[in-house]
Amino acid sequence: MNYFINKIEYYLPEKIIDNVFLESECGIERGFLENKIGIKFRHLAEKNESVSDMSFKAAKKLIDVNNIDAESIDLLLVCTQNPDYKLPTTACIVQDKLKLKTSCIAFDVNLGCSGFVYSVIIAGNFIKSNLIKNALIIMADQYSKIINYKDRNTAPLFGDAASAILISESNEKNGVIDVDFGTDGSGAENLIAYNSGVVRDDNKSSFLYMNGREVLKFSITAVPESIAKILERNKLTTKDVKYFVLHQANKYLLQEISKALGVADEQMIIDLENYGNTVSSTIPIALKNLVDKNCLHKGDLIILSGFGVGFSWGTILYEY
Secondary structure (H helix, E strand, O other): OEEEEEEEEEEOOOEEEEHHHHHHHHOOOHHHHHHHHOOOEEEEOOOOOOHHHHHHHHHHHHHHHOOOOHHHOOEEEEEOOOOOOOOOOHHHHHHHHHOOOOOOEEEEEOOOOOHHHHHHHHHHHHHHOOOOOEEEEEEEEOHHHHOOOOOOOOOOOEOOEEEEEEEEEEOOOOEEEEEEEEEOHHHHHHEEEOOOOOOOOOOOOOOEEEOHHHHHHHHHHHHHHHHHHHHHHOOOOHHHOOEEEEOOOOHHHHHHHHHHHOOOOOOEOOOOOOOOEOHHHHHHHHHHHHHHOOOOOOOOEEEEEEEEOOOEEEEEEEEO
């Protein structure tokens, strides 16, 4: 029994900030933001819009657009680092909002930019264990509520979004072929929101802090190594892969990873101009857009790789 990514939908809040605003707030030139970082627009949640609200909107869209029977959903996983509350788990709130059956398993996963890859595998292993048939995984974050919009290191990068993905059992060979994971907690303080949990330090800001240089060094080392490992294990080269759909951190970083791998420009997907870095939603948004453009065909091999806060990373070799 294998499992595959059955359907994807995503939700973007209506409020948008552009580079004119950021040029004014941070003093960063629009040309740099658009050409180097690769971002023009970011969607921001409203002040009274919660992560469970965004999760509900993405999931409801998935269910309605694809005529999914809500009774068929056996597991609900919400991946977020900005939950409604420390307790109860946001997944329980979303289960009620969606009116899913009470026998549905529901829990949160606290991961950032690697969250989609981890969530797919967690849900998939419930399926492979014959415990469930269908899982609804939701990626949802609101970094806008922990960002100082005068901070040049974080303000230009992040946007809010929620994505909903149906993971289902498959009797064919399509779906997840192989995975690779890694963690380096020694880099935890390079991307962190101090005072967001039980540890308090009045000498530190509660806004998101990022050491961009260290995050870049980590990413251009760990990600190519993870991808190379999974390709070697499956006796493949980069030329055998149709697309590399990586976490959309920023254009420059994706180009550097592409150079390290020796990947052709058309293989490396860069799709963040209109959304920014939406944390765990970047891969499903990019993947959904590829599907909608009919860019993927049965049998195509793709690499999905998420990486970031933690430091953590995860890579999937996937057959469409």
